[in-house]
Amino acid sequence: MKRNVLLYKGIPEQALQKLQAHFNVTYFDGINDNNKSAFLSALAETEGLIGASVKMDAEILEHAPKLKAASTISVGTDQYNLPYLAQRNIPLMHTPNVLNETTADTLFTLIMCTARRAVEMANMVREGRWTSSISEAHFGTDIHGKTLGIIGMGRIGYAIAKRAHLGFDMKIQYSNRSRKEEAEKDFNASYMDMASLLKTSDFVCVMTPLTPQTERLIGKNEFAMMKKSAIFINGSRGKVIDESALIDALTQGTIKAAGLDVFEVEPLPADSPLCKLDNAVVFPHIGSATAETRFNMVMCAVDNLINALNGDISKNCANKDLLK
Incomplete structure (x- = not known):
């Protein structure tokens, strides 16, 4: 039966x-x-x-x-x-x-779009504001050769590190509950505490699961530790970060930019400040969204x-x- x-x-x-x-x-x-x-x-x-x-x-x-x-x-x-x-x-x-590689593709797309200001520049063309040669005011940031810090070196974190190190010659450092010897062997990744990672990374990518221990893991104090030139990427869960603290950090220039695929409230309200910030690239939670x-x-x-x-x-x- x-x-x-x-x-x-x-x-x-x-x-x-x-x-x-x-x-x-x-x-x-x-x-x-x-x-x-x-x-x-x-x-x-x-x-x-x-x-x-x-x-x-x-x-x-x-x-x-x-x-x-x-x-x-x-x-x-x-x-x-x-x-x-x-x-x-x-x-x-x-x-x-089954979704590791696809989600890693999405997160690296966020890294690239945010660093090269791709959405902002595409909108400039669409809106007819591209009227002269691109000036320093519109320059982006190189990705190759920079340092990527990954918070949460799980399966997807490993797949992101693979793209970054093998494809863009990036230095990999990570913070995790335990060491990941495979990442250290394959990508020469450096294991360190989160504070050290935040202070020294050019790109910070959060890939931790949402648990009582990781809720609001990244907030005002953590953004203040980052370089002013740092780009922050979140592909884990929205509640892993303090979204209002991120908005403040982007508005005040505490960090350079952010790329986000997840949010505290989804769908992201249309009146969210994140939708109005040129230095925020926002995706509608498309991490695994391929057919x-x-x-x-x-x-x-x-x-x-x-x-x-x-x-x-x-x-x-x-x-x-x-x-x-």
Whole structure:
């Protein structure tokens, strides 16, 4: 007899067919005020959950007494309360690795766009303000040969370091909970404390997960440590930085510029000062947003749920260490 699974995000037909081959699938196209009541009712018989971009807190999951596994179509797990799931012995599966290279491409695009003022200069052309040869007032900053400091040398951090060192001859230094010998061997990366990294890096790229320990990790004091010529890149989670402190740093010239793919509130409000600053390049959280990678993420999440409900959480379980 097939188990009941609840899908709360639209997925490609191929992935849906694979889910339906293994489970009885109930589908919700996102959760909103109009369907939330029906969603909560459907949770009563649900043994598996799969989806993304919806907060699945304890208040919601209390309606799912039969839940055996959840699978998020993301590498980030902040939509779920991991200790709560562990208390109920429910594994949360996620999709690391499949998006590493694509997200690293996005973050390095931010580095390049910000350093060369690409968005600002493109807008100048579009708006008809390019009326003479480019002057010093419009010069950008070199990337090659500079120092890149990475806070959080995980899989994506490593992929960014690879592009920077091998492609742009950049010096790599990093701050992390533990040493990453592979990065040190492959890219001659230097391991150091965060304060030293902030003071000496030309580019600072934050790639840490959002945890109680990393929330507001970068604020007024940290921006003040950076070089005035430093460019700050955030591809982790918006709440890892103090956004108002960043706005102040950009406005006051504490740092040169910032490139951001994530924000405290998403979508970023149109009246945010970040939208008006020429020295801020803002992307709409497109880190993994290519057709190929998003498809691979969905298929990975489907396989994760199939494996978990069959008792195999050996691969891609985000809270494995917390389970009983």
